[in-house]
Amino acid sequence: MMAADPRDLLRRMFDAAIAAAQPALCLPAHLPEPPKGRLIVIGAGKASAAMARAVEDNWLGPLTGLVITRYGYAVPCERIRIVEAAHPVPDAAGLAATGEILHLLRGLTADDLVLCLISGGGSALLTRPLDGLTLADKQAINRALLASGATISEMNCVRRHLSAVKGGRLAAACAPARVVTLLISDVPGDNPMDIASGPTVVDPTTCADALAIIRRYGITVPAAVLDVLESGRGESIEPGDLRLAGAETRIVATPQMALEAAAAVAREAGYPVHILGDAIEGEARDVGKVMAGIALQVARRGQPFTAPCVLLSGGETTVTLRGAGRGGRNVEFLLSLGVALDGCPGVHALAGDTDGVDGVEEIAGATLGPDSLARAWGLGLRPKESLASNDGHGFFEALGDSIVTGPTLTNVNDFRAILITGSR
Template sequence: MHGDITNHLPARTLLRRMFDAAIASAQPEVNIAAHLPDPAALPNGRLVVIGAGKASAAMAQAVERAWPGDLSQLGGLVVTRYGYAVPCQRIEIVEAAHPVPDDAGLVAAQRLLALAESLGPQDTVLCLISGGGSSLLPLPLPGLTLADKQAVNRALLASGATIGEMNVVRRHLSAIKGGRLAAACHPARVLTLLISDVPGDQPADIASGPTVGDVSTCEDALAIVRRCGIDLPETVRAVLESGRGESVKPDDPRLAGCETRMIATPQMALEAAAAVARDSGYEPLILGDAIEGEARDVGKVLAGLALQIARRQQPFAPPCVLLSGGETTVTVRGHGRGGRNVECLLSCAIALNGQSGVHALMGDTDGVDGLEETAGALIGPDTLRRAWAQGLKPLDQLADNNGHGFFEALGDAVVTGPTLTNVNDFRAILIERG
């Protein structure tokens, strides 16, 4: 039966079904109800909902829909990316910019921190955090400005730094991240629900950890800046060198009443995609949910593995699907329209060199790869041939970091619109039976 399915289901259709399944598995509506506190256990009968991230509005809506008590018990404020708001009855939704922060995010972060500081020992806080929160809560430490934060953010994005390295720097320039939001909520109780978009699912790295203690230091942040060759504004350098940017540590007594739960992760998304592949007659092989590195290098490595399978049936036999997640990085050298997933995919296509029977999809589960409102793209054995027929030179496009321009010209872009969740990159390479 499986053989019949694989012979009749087009590779691109299957790849898109796997991507959609990965996204669907990480929807707040699916995961949040089991983690809500008991309304009867709230000391004053009130739950204050705060949060930030690309999925935070959908999370807030899911809280309202699943809340077993009276909706009048709920209230609060969450910040999400422009275009990602969904209607809520009791929880206010504010939109701001991502990945480079703006004034709307600054004002929202100020309001969020003020709300946290107004809470007392009888209050219970539900904090909804997902990827993107770092840019959506750009409240700088005293002495810094939003312009300083924007400059650092742009430099980090173009430097090739990993997401973990970026967040170490961000945590030490923020008045709200690195555990500071939780500290501001003290003495209220805080339950944080996380949707992970980072390799390793470390809570301190998701939105730069506003409600969890941070073991990294200002010196760690400076070391990353030096290693990545980032030219800091003098005001920013002074904050790090003086130690004024030190974050809240895990043993801080203000965090004693805090609990953190992970409700959706990249691994869960990969397992959902694997089930679709298996049902369609392909053996799913999850290579890892935390793969990092320069995007074009990761693309070449994945292509090498796919070629060995297609040509030698080693280390696996086709038909199979190679699945992976994580977050690659791009060191920007060109002037094209790029993103880490399309850069990885273009590099993969070049290395595959038209290998028959190999197709792939790579995309960001939030629907936005880089600065483009495009999730990612698809490739197949004919990708390079079609590119050359249009006068597109794949190596030149890669050198110019123009992955989006390349795949858009071929009609191979994957556009989902706002997915209202974010569990990082999704990569699937399908190898058909020869």
């Protein structure tokens, strides 16, 4: 085998990764037993509407509820209301919908069950500032965090201590009802606390931790934010809180599952596969350099693996904004990889976000080939300058190598594949 077009094979691998995390496939087996009382379905995230549809299609009894998803990610449901809101910076629609969710949770009993559907993007979509803070304050801190280079875990630590629903507060609002949370993980390590900032799980971090992150990255925040953190008013639900004693979390899809699905496609095409990690973090351009070094060693010296082969990885890199280009972390990784590979023969790559949106563009990612730099130079592009200005989308769009999937209705984080054919 191994005669497949490299770009076609890479795209089929990416599509398989996305398909493996579709709620209709992975969610039904994790549904809880029906309660004695009512079932209330709530949730937030880029996959929450598709998750809600999967619940409706597989739940025989009565239910009601509301979930919040990103604009363009709605899926028709009959009994669960779907509200669209903004991501990655929250808006008034998300604020209002979160208020409606809290209203649904009033007056529950111990016989009732709250089924919470959480996926990546929920931090922005499920938004309710603590008393003393405004939506404008939350928007400002979100923008600053996204541009700072902070890890997703660090960003979510700050968010948890400024929210009236994150850090276990949403589950606390459900008491005394039982809470079961179904999670699609988009974070390195699959820690429920970091998926949508953990609205239904306890939080061992503190306001002091959040303050340290803000200071570490030199983030300028509104005075009201500092007051909440310095006063301790932002402390979230701590371990041992009885309101969350019966809360249960079940992870239904992970980045590792997506990587394994992609690996199966590559193996069927005859390529050995090496999964380098599902939780790789760091600056996107730095990860690109490291991955290029590994790929070059494979291509030139047959170490640590022999070519032909495929190198897969996932996780969530970060981008510290330095320029005014159109970028996302996946295209920044890919452009950095390409610059470091410098046209090495036989090395092809794809990087994309499994939710279909890399950064704020409706573009999932892009592909890279040995001829990418030469084609760019032929168009008058300067790859290193594009990288310096964080203009990955502009670069790959000019080459016609962008990947546009549309809403994928799931989110298991970044997908990176490097195909080394062994051609000299």
